[in-house]
Amino acid sequence: MSAFRFHHPIEVRYGDLDPQGHLNNANFLTYFEQARIQYLINLGLFEKGQSFMEVGIILAEAKVTFLAPVHFGADVKVGVRVSHLGGKSITTEYTLLDSASDRELATGSAALVAYDYRSRQTIPLPAEWRERIGEFEGHGGQ
Amino acid sequence: MSAFRFHHPIEVRYGDLDPQGHLNNANFLTYFEQARIQYLINLGLFEKGQSFMEVGIILAEAKVTFLAPVHFGADVKVGVRVSHLGGKSITTEYTLLDSASDRELATGSAALVAYDYRSRQTIPLPAEWRERIGEFEGHGGQ
Amino acid sequence: MSAFRFHHPIEVRYGDLDPQGHLNNANFLTYFEQARIQYLINLGLFEKGQSFMEVGIILAEAKVTFLAPVHFGADVKVGVRVSHLGGKSITTEYTLLDSASDRELATGSAALVAYDYRSRQTIPLPAEWRERIGEFEGHGGQ
Amino acid sequence: MSAFRFHHPIEVRYGDLDPQGHLNNANFLTYFEQARIQYLINLGLFEKGQSFMEVGIILAEAKVTFLAPVHFGADVKVGVRVSHLGGKSITTEYTLLDSASDRELATGSAALVAYDYRSRQTIPLPAEWRERIGEFEGHGGQ
Numbered sequence: 001m002s003a004f005r006f007h008h009p010i011e012v013r014y015g016d017l018d019p020q021g022h023l024n025n026a027n028f029l030t031y032f033e034q035a036r037i038q039y040l041i042n043l044g045l046f047e048k049g050q051s052f053m054e055v056g057i058i059l060a061e062a063k064v065t066f067l068a069p070v071h072f073g074a075d076v077k078v079g080v081r082v083s084h085l086g087g088k089s090i091t092t093e094y095t096l097l098d099s100a101s102d103r104e105l106a107t108g109s110a111a112l113v114a115y116d117y118r119s120r121q122t123i124p125l126p127a128e129w130r131e132r133i134g135e136f137e138g139h140g141g142q
Numbered sequence: 143m144s145a146f147r148f149h150h151p152i153e154v155r156y157g158d159l160d161p162q163g164h165l166n167n168a169n170f171l172t173y174f175e176q177a178r179i180q181y182l183i184n185l186g187l188f189e190k191g192q193s194f195m196e197v198g199i200i201l202a203e204a205k206v207t208f209l210a211p212v213h214f215g216a217d218v219k220v221g222v223r224v225s226h227l228g229g230k231s232i233t234t235e236y237t238l239l240d241s242a243s244d245r246e247l248a249t250g251s252a253a254l255v256a257y258d259y260r261s262r263q264t265i266p267l268p269a270e271w272r273e274r275i276g277e278f279e280g281h282g283g284q
Numbered sequence: 285m286s287a288f289r290f291h292h293p294i295e296v297r298y299g300d301l302d303p304q305g306h307l308n309n310a311n312f313l314t315y316f317e318q319a320r321i322q323y324l325i326n327l328g329l330f331e332k333g334q335s336f337m338e339v340g341i342i343l344a345e346a347k348v349t350f351l352a353p354v355h356f357g358a359d360v361k362v363g364v365r366v367s368h369l370g371g372k373s374i375t376t377e378y379t380l381l382d383s384a385s386d387r388e389l390a391t392g393s394a395a396l397v398a399y400d401y402r403s404r405q406t407i408p409l410p411a412e413w414r415e416r417i418g419e420f421e422g423h424g425g426q
Numbered sequence: 427m428s429a430f431r432f433h434h435p436i437e438v439r440y441g442d443l444d445p446q447g448h449l450n451n452a453n454f455l456t457y458f459e460q461a462r463i464q465y466l467i468n469l470g471l472f473e474k475g476q477s478f479m480e481v482g483i484i485l486a487e488a489k490v491t492f493l494a495p496v497h498f499g500a501d502v503k504v505g506v507r508v509s510h511l512g513g514k515s516i517t518t519e520y521t522l523l524d525s526a527s528d529r530e531l532a533t534g535s536a537a538l539v540a541y542d543y544r545s546r547q548t549i550p551l552p553a554e555w556r557e558r559i560g561e562f563e564g565h566g567g568q
Contacts, residue, residue, distance in 0.1 A: 193305070
């Protein structure tokens with residue numbers, strides 16, 4: 001498995017916290033989502049300003065493992081990688097790290113499926129995605 | 143496995159939707175969380191007005207499988223059940239259903255760990271929890 | 285000024301709360317928004333399932349006055365009324381009430397402007413809106 | 427009126443957007459709140475890691491004027507200033523700016539009241555707040 005080659009910093013907002021004083025569990029998925037979109041932008045697979053109806057992927061499954069509470073003022077970043085490129089799907093993995101110490105606060109994964117919003121059908125993963133992700137991750141489109 | 147013996151209706155809010163026009167993925171965890179708390183209230187394990195610092199459980203893991211998009215105006219409910227009672231932990235399962243058709247829109251699970259917020263340690267699952275949940279679910283505390 | 289002729293119940297979610305243990309200030313606008321859309325649906329001016337790009341109004345201003353903290357488990361409802369129909373705009377008013385006691389927890393207002401999302405311009409308020417709102421509110425389209 | 431002497435950058439998240447494809451109205455208050463807390467931290471009036479039950483202010487009123495839609499990928503920042511220091515209250519003002527062009531996307535204000543969470547009463551604004559804010563804003567505690 002390759003290491004995480006892409007990280008995106010996230011500011012923990014007061015509005016992300018819950019009555020137990022730390023990051024609410026649902027917002028871990030928000031952080032992963034934000035980092036995932038930045039990963040796609042970074043690879044040229046999505047452009048700022050482009051319609052999100054064009055992004056061409058839907059989420060099939062998401063999972064979070066909570067390792068430590070995340071507090072306001074923590075300086076955190078999310079690592080994203082694609083661990084598997086299938087015929088119609090991508091497996092993405094996430095690590096939420098304290099930026100200062102690199103302590104891992106959470107891990108997660110999400111299965112994405114290529115989708116045509118117009119025909120409302122799953123489609124084969126576009127060749128461009130396969131190439132760019134394979135190249136970036138160094139796993140030859142596997 | 144027992145059926146879901148508890149369901150909680152949720153109103154899909156405009157504010158829960160994202161630019162693709164349907165329920166944002168993170169909010170499935172919000173819906174599960176809301177139904178989970180109502181499940182605990184229903185079993186007398188948490189009281190409205192009680193401090194959330196007293197609830198005594200933390201989330202160790204959460205997972206969602208997305209089966210169909212959830213739209214504004216959909217009449218939905220979340221089924222909650224406890225599928226396993228461990229020494230220090232509980233496994234909970236969720237089903238998000240269209241209330242009219244009982245079509246399943248998502249499923250999920252969450253692992254909860256008994257926790258003392260004062261000592262900041264995991265603790266054995268309180269006997270009261272074991273009894274009430276076992277009785278409600280009909281699986282004898284297993 | 286007419287009384288509030290439309291109320292919409294809202295479930296206070298755990299995910300709506302912040303570290304001070306009560307409803308986060310931003311979510312009052314979420315509650316008002318949800319009640320506003322239900323008001324429009326109730327008057328036949330928006331249909332469930334219709335695209336939100338078709339709703340034809342944009343928000344110009346929003347205001348909240350916080351009268352009391354809103355806690356988890358509170359049974360609340362939002363009253364909505366249109367207090368003014370202008371040439372291109374509508375003034376809406378809100379009251380957040382404890383359903384059991386009718387105690388007022390917050391008030392608010394929002395100025396809405398008729399808008400054509402295709403031409404990206406403000407437009408005169410559609411006659412249908414003027415008629416239905418005037419009739420419902422009993423102020424003759426003023 | 428002094429200019430805005432404090433600005434805080436905010437990343438527009440995908441999760442902040444709504445079905446109309448731009449920043450949801452409620453999240454403007456979330457952005458203002460985040461910038462307000464950073465303003466207080468910057469003045470030494472709140473510390474990262476401190477309990478939010480200690481912050482000693484509650485919100486009495488909040489207002490937003492929406493000037494332009496805020497899109498994903500926009501590079502924005504929030505200006506915060508205190509325009510009035512009263513006996514028990516503070517008036518804060520906000521400007522949401524496109525960082526690249528300094529185009530104003532929204533303005534807002536919030537009235538804050540000094541509050542003792544233990545006695546649950548409003549209290550006179552602490553002298554330390556009056557001094558530091560007056561000094562920072564250059565309006566001599568007015």
